[in-house]
Amino acid sequence: MKEFIKNWGPFFLILAIFWALYIFVVTPVSVNGHSMDPTLADGQKLITYKLSNIDRFDVVTTKEPDDLDKLAVKRVIGLPGDRVQMKDDVLTVNGEQVDESYLKPYQQKFADDKMQSEYSYNPAFQDIAAGAASFTSDFVYKVPEGQYFVLGDNRLISKDSRAFGFVNRSLIEGEVVFRYWPLNEIAIINN
Incomplete structure (x- = not known):
């Protein structure tokens, strides 16, 4: 038994560490669709960080409130308690104009x-x-406590909070932090 532990112990320890990281810290996901174009493209592979504090403009993975089997990649626009408004392609949050350079x-x-x-x-x-x-399109929303308002960057075709409503924090699986595929587009995702 000691020989088995000596030979295989490090392997199982490393395997357990990777399993714990996968379950509790990071998760790989794929972009499915065009709602985050041009920031992220269909088929790209990403890493999400599950322990992140969610801030405005973070790109996150979230379950869609109207279809919990679907995992979507969206950008957080409104935090709990925010008043978000879009008028003539100008975003204001709590009365202050916000630049959306992306x-x-x-x-x-x-x-x-x-x-x-x-x-x-x-x-x-x-x-x-x-x-x-x-x-x-123009909108005005008051984000309830414990909820988030998310949009895709490709606003014309994105199914997001304008369609499925606010996202409860418990549905947000993590913040997108890294793109690892395709190899020629490897990058840290800055929000």
């Missing part, structure tokens, strides 16, 4: 041709964009 590439494409070139792979997306008056 949206600039797609806002420019919307201004250029209403995303028709970008959405050439999907006629349904082209139809949505063609009928849109702005890149992000």
